Amino acid sequence: MKHTPDFSTAAWRKSSYSDGGANNCVEVADGYPDIVPVRDSKAPGGGVLVFGASSWSAFVYGVKGPA
Secondary structure (H helix, E strand, C coil): CCCCCCCCCCCEEECCCCCCCCCCCEEEECCCCCEEEEEECCCCCCCCEEEEHHHHHHHHHHHHCCC
């Protein structure tokens, strides 16, 4: 049986790439080992997508490119 983390008390933060847009933001929550919870800021009570930390890092690298 898989355990689903409780995200009800998560501290969500908006993407730094949101450009201050009030309604077009991706939010992530820190503090969950090995996973990255992601949600749509337009629907904070909606579903949460959960990505493995390495998969999320690869996605961010793909968006930002090499530093």
